[in-house]
Amino acid sequence: MKRRKFIKNSSLTTAGIAATPFIASCKNDVKPIEATATATQVKPIVVCTWDFKNASAKAWEVLSIGGSALDAVEQGVRVEEADITNETVGKGGRPDRDGNVTLDACIMDAAGNCGSVVYLKNIAHPVSVARKVMEETPHIILAGEGAEKFAYEQGFKKENLLTESTRKQYQEWLKTSEYETIINIENHDTIGMLAIDENGDLSGACTTSGMAYKFGGRVGDSPIIGAGLFVDNEVGAATATGVGEEVIRTVGSFLIVELMRQGKSPQEACEEGVKRIMKKNEGRKDFQIGFLAINKNGETGSYCVHPGFTYRKYDNSGHENIPSNSFYS
Ligand code: ASP
Numbered sequence: 001m002k003r004r005k006f007i008k009n010s011s012l013t014t015a016g017i018a019a020t021p022f023i024a025s026c027k028n029d030v031k032p033i034e035a036t037a038t039a040t041q042v043k044p045i046v047v048c049t050w051d052f053k054n055a056s057a058k059a060w061e062v063l064s065i066g067g068s069a070l071d072a073v074e075q076g077v078r079v080e081e082a083d084i085t086n087e088t089v090g091k092g093g094r095p096d097r098d099g100n101v102t103l104d105a106c107i108m109d110a111a112g113n114c115g116s117v118v119y120l121k122n123i124a125h126p127v128s129v130a131r132k133v134m135e136e137t138p139h140i141i142l143a144g145e146g147a148e149k150f151a152y153e154q155g156f157k158k159e160n161l162l163t164e165s166t167r168k169q170y171q172e173w174l175k176t177s178e179y180e181t182i183i184n185i186e187n188h189d190t191i192g193m194l195a196i197d198e199n200g201d202l203s204g205a206c207t208t209s210g211m212a213y214k215f216g217g218r219v220g221d222s223p224i225i226g227a228g229l230f231v232d233n234e235v236g237a238a239t240a241t242g243v244g245e246e247v248i249r250t251v252g253s254f255l256i257v258e259l260m261r262q263g264k265s266p267q268e269a270c271e272e273g274v275k276r277i278m279k280k281n282e283g284r285k286d287f288q289i290g291f292l293a294i295n296k297n298g299e300t301g302s303y304c305v306h307p308g309f310t311y312r313k314y315d316n317s318g319h320e321n322i323p324s325n326s327f328y329s
């Protein structure tokens with residue numbers, strides 16, 4: 001199986017994350033599993049996959065002056081899209097096997113509106129193009145040349161997304177053209193971000209350059225609504241990082257939100273999401289997945305296949321990088 005290299009967070013321990021119950025929406029006669037009347041809503045709040053400090057600080061800046069969750073997640077993830085030292089997102093992302101940098105991103109708001117771009121070349125901020133798709137077109141997903149043409153029409157400028165560093169790495173890679181996963185060898189990855197604003201409304205965004213040296217044309221989970229990201233303003237939101245093929249097979253983020261709807265805490269829902277994936281991959285250890293979730297009350301949780309995944313959380317009490325528990329120790 002051909003897979004992308006994954007990421008290392010060397011100082012990781014598998015510290016637990018408290019799972020607190022919340023008041024689940026009880027729709028369609030589904031009974032909440034762990035409902036309590038004592039939960040209060042934490043807001044505003046933002047969380048993002050991995051330790052993307054600058055991105056979450058930017059989102060917090062937007063939220064703390066009363067900005068919307070939608071603006072916060074867009075502005076937040078743009079920080080990583082612009083950072084050329086982040087070689088897994090936006091400009092400076094590693095290319096596919098043909099040497100093309102192709103970006104995937106999506107965004108979703110509290111009303112359930114969403115927009116997505118896949119296989120987008122030459123544009124540094126796919127998340128903002130995705131937002132334009134959501135707001136300016138009758139569609140949800142634009143791909144490839146069509147997405148690029150639309151971006152130019154919307155005023156985005158053409159940029160070379162390959163940097164000196166990623167070009168050199170690609171030249172090196174061509175010598176062997178090997179495409180095997182090495183789990184946890186870097187220290188950051190796809191950014192998925194979830195926020196609740198002062199009004200208590202949720203939004204999310206997810207953006208990536210996908211798996212390095214992927215087949216030309218490959219699209220992962222990150223821009224797929226329900227897989228890499230899902231937001232339901234009555235329940236909560238979830239996002240994913242890792243081998244996108246496995247997240248798509250379980251429609252991971254949608255699954256986690258639905259599990260929260262049935263009464264699971266964000267932590268329990270993320271654990272169940274990873275377990276579903278592992279059930280389909282019994283004994284397989286060569287890939288990583290990390291899920292991150294937040295419920296309507298601002299309670300958060302995460303879980304991953306291998307130790308190494310963390311998430312950053314910002315709220316009124318400050319900010320911290322939280323390590324995830326994992327399926328394998
Ligand atoms: N989920 C992304 C993808 O499959 C990759 C990642 O998270 O690193 O494209």
